[in-house]
Amino acid sequence: MWVHYRPERLEDYADFAHELARRVKPRGVNAFQLWNEPDHRSGTWLPGPDPQAYAGLLKFAYPAIKTVNANARVLVGGLVNSNYEFLQDIYDHGSGRYFDGIANHVYSQYPPKTCPLASDGQASRHALCGISRVRKVLNRNGDAHKPNG
């Protein structure tokens, strides 16, 4: 169920998101996470994570939701373990305007005792270690007001 390919046409997803937002509006649903863990390497975006394609998904789906619910808040994500690199890629592909906040999937069942450096010398994204990195990426791209949850 959770391992499958990405959509072929991102417009198809946007049309789905539009219909979904329209139908749930009477139930007071105003918060949407677009996809689930698109940055997961063996997850729901086979053949593999593709920030450019996901940035495109945001570009199509964000306005599709807003046209039926102007109050909707649209979230990126959920990013796997504070994946601030994927987030920066989304900005680099020009989709910074197409989300209102971050859904951050912090896998807190594996809390490290410290925040070790990864092999590339970057601070570990693991568990809670990367949250401040996500914040930095948001701020650096002019989105200090957007929540990182």
Add this chain to the structure above:
Amino acid sequence: MGLSAALCGLNISGGSISPPSAWSAMSSPPAPGVPIESWSPKNLGTQEEQDREIARLRESGAEWVRVIAMWSGLERDGKGRWTEPAFATLDRQLARLQAAGIKVVLVAGPGTPLWASADPRKFERNAAGNTGVGSLPTRTPRGLRRLRA
């Protein structure tokens, strides 16, 4: 917020999301948060179980719940062919949560339906009677096996 949420969250199956506290458009700012793992038709249980779970959520102080809306369930058979029973199930869930005063982050997708999938073998799967809607039920692609090993 992310920190407190991740620390005190009820995190049953791994993913978590914290309440988007900075959102002024929300009716009330959520208290420091208890993120709740996802509801989807597969783990919903009976009506009685749902009622008990909602009661437990309220007891815990949770104000938000994350609900999964699988695309493959809701637009299963082709573009614009909405799977009405699935929408009805979703609507019942949302109605219960609304009645309980619990706010919802709706996960729009994943779950690419087979008709919309970039799966290079989707026609083959379809011909084999697998309307398993974008999942990969039979074989793990070689690349994926390697990733997991």
